[in-house]
Structures are given as structure tokens and as C-alpha cells.
Amino acid sequence: MGGSASSSSAPVPVKSKTKISARQHREDRSDDEENPFRSSKVNGDIDLTEDDGDLEETQQKGTYWKYTSIEDIHRQDNEEEGDSDNADERKYEEEEVEEAEPASKRQRANTKLPRIINSTPKPVAKDLPRRKNGNATHSRRSSTQSSRYSTPPPERTPQQSDKISKQYSPYNPLRAIGCLQGKQSPPSKSISKIASAHFRVTLATQQAFPNGIDTIAFAKASFLEACKELGAEARRMRFEEVDLYSKTMITIVKRGTSQLRGELKSKAQLLVETNYGFLNIPAENIKEGIQDLLTLSAFLFEDPFEWKGAFRNPIILTLLVQQWFQDRKAEAAGIFSAQFNPIPDKLIALIATAVECALVDWESGTNSPDVNDLTSDKYSPVYAVPPLK
Known part of the structure; x- marks a missing residue:
């Protein structure tokens, strides 16, 4: 008993200012957490002769037993926890920097694009190139055409200009020379062809050998019927009012x-x-x-x-x-x-x-x-x- 007490009360030289490595500190901490006083030094079972070489080596390195009381242990633990927290924070900040770096690169690459700073939406306006005169004219024309049929035109009462537009054009006397169908204008030529067909059918089905009066009557009726089929109101008016035109058309139709x-x-x-x-x-x-x-x-x-x-x-x-x-x-x-x-x-x-x-x-x-x-x-x-x- 007395030997063990003397050995336990023997002072152990401690160098409190000595710094040890993080690895040795973790090993010593794990042992001390189980029982910080379960050391052979405390129990008095230490063999001084065997550890003299180790002690001298430890002293040379400046590292040996560092704890003198339980307060030192708790103080050291708090410092280590603070160091570990600071290390985690620095690591987290480094990761954030690494993650933010590609975004910054993309931002620098897209500096020409408009940037919206506030969260609320704002209209982003960009100046467009100037339109050419041809394109502008075409766009105005197309928009006018499209809007033309979108709404029906308002009804209007017949004006004097409408009556004038329905008037026939004057007949060219040169077309009457020879009373030939080929000399006539395209509308008159089309009417005379259809009128000749009407006239031939009338001859075949009603009277193949008509006299002069009947022949003229058949020719007139055939021409007016052709005008009605084609909707040629102006040519009908010319046929009824211009004697030269009516005689020419009757002669052409009678040839049938x-x-x-x-x-x-x-x-x-x-x-x-x-x-x-x-x-x-x-x-x-x-x-x-x-x-x-x-x-x-x-x-x-x-x-x-x-x-x-x-x-x-x-x-x-x-x-x-x-x-x-x-x-x-x-x-x-x-x-x-x-x-x-x-x-x-x-x-x-x-x-x-x-x-x-x-x-x-x-x-x-x-x-x-x-x-x-x-x-x-x-x-x-x-x-x-x-x-x-």
C-alpha cells in the first residue's frame, strides 16, 4: 500500500507548452475517454528502467504526458472541437467557391445577355435592326390584305360612278371589216362562239331552212342568250345600242x-x-x-x-x-x-x-x-x- 501510494503521488514532469501532432492527440484522447487515470503510472506498475529510453526520446521530441488535471482535458476538448468546427467551415466555404466558380465563368461568358437583378419580372427591351424599305412595304401590304377580308366591307348605295362603270366601251370600226370572228376582242369572240352553237342547235331542232327574217331573229336571240350565260352585260348593251356592232355579230352568227x-x-x-x-x-x-x-x-x-x-x-x-x-x-x-x-x-x-x-x-x-x-x-x-x- 505504501509503495503504491508513493508511486502514485510522485510528480510527473509535464511540459504544458509542448504541442503534439493531431494524430497522437487523437490516440491519447481515445485512451483518456475510457479512463484518463487508468495509466500504469497511476497504478504504480511502471517500470522506470524500461521506459527511460522512451522518456528521453519523448523529451527530445518535446512531447510527453500533457494532462495535469481533468480541467485540462475538458479545456483541450473544447479547443479541439472549435478547431474541427473551423476546419469544417473552411472546407464548406472552399466547396462553395468551387461550385460557384462554373457559374461565374458562365456569367462572364454571357455578359452580353440582359441581366435581371430583382426577382420581380421586368420587360427586357432590345433594339432591333432597322427594316429595309422593301420589307416594310411588303409587311404593310400583307397586313392590309389580311385585314381586308377580316371584316366585310360596308354596304353602300349605288352611285353615279357605278352606272358609268357598267357602260360599254366604244366599238372599233376596224373590227367590223369582213365580219370575222378572229378580229373581235376576246369577250366578243367568246360570246360569238357560244352564240353560234345556240344558233346551230336552233336550226337543227326547229328550222333548218329559215327565211331571212327568221335567220336574223334566231341570230339575235342566240347572241343575247350567250351574253346572259357569260354575264356580259356591257356587251349586251353595246349589241342593243350600237348598230355596227350588232350587224357584225349577227353576220358572224348567221354563218352557222x-x-x-x-x-x-x-x-x-x-x-x-x-x-x-x-x-x-x-x-x-x-x-x-x-x-x-x-x-x-x-x-x-x-x-x-x-x-x-x-x-x-x-x-x-x-x-x-x-x-x-x-x-x-x-x-x-x-x-x-x-x-x-x-x-x-x-x-x-x-x-x-x-x-x-x-x-x-x-x-x-x-x-x-x-x-x-x-x-x-x-x-x-x-x-x-x-x-x-
């Missing part, structure tokens, strides 16, 4: 009479030779056959020698199809189809007249088409003969 008759006879001439068997036979036999066919219009029967099947000879149907139903642009297949359904009797009479005119060309035994035309003076009586019963 000779055109229709000539087309129909030309087609009939090509069909007569094959339909009635005039191929490869002597001229005398052809002459006798023509006389038999023309007697009492025997050529109109399906069997000309037995007089059976009136108006059923194949040449009638063939001519009808070739002249008025050949294609989609044919007169009977277009806007005039109602006039051909059913087939008018006067149309059959016109076909029969054209066939008789073509047969007359063979009266001499040979074909002589130039001496016989389908004129009104010669064939109007033939056309007017009542149909056979």
Missing part, C-alpha cells in the same frame, strides 16, 4: 347555217357509196339504182325495194351519231342535250334531206359533189315535205 349544212352533207357523201352498194359496179347500174332510191324517197326505208321500215335505214342513225353525238364536246351531249331528247322530227327531216342531196350527186353514174349544194333555195321544199306514214 352554211356550216351546219356543209358538215352534214360531207358526212352523208362518205356514207352513201357504202350504204347503198355503189362500189365496183358500172356507172349505168349506179344511175338506175339512184333513180329507184329517189323515187318516193325509197332510200329512207330499211328495205328500199320492199318499202318496209320507214326512216329506219341505217344511214339515218349513223349520220345522227356522227354529227351530234360523236364525243363529249358534241352539241347534243353538252348543255343542249335537252333539245335532243327525244329526237325531234325536224332533225330527222334534215338528215333525210342531206342524204337525198348526196344521192343526187350520183345521178350521172359518178360522184359529182361540186355541182350540188345543200342550199335553201333548192332543198327547202324537200325539207318541208310531210313525213311518210
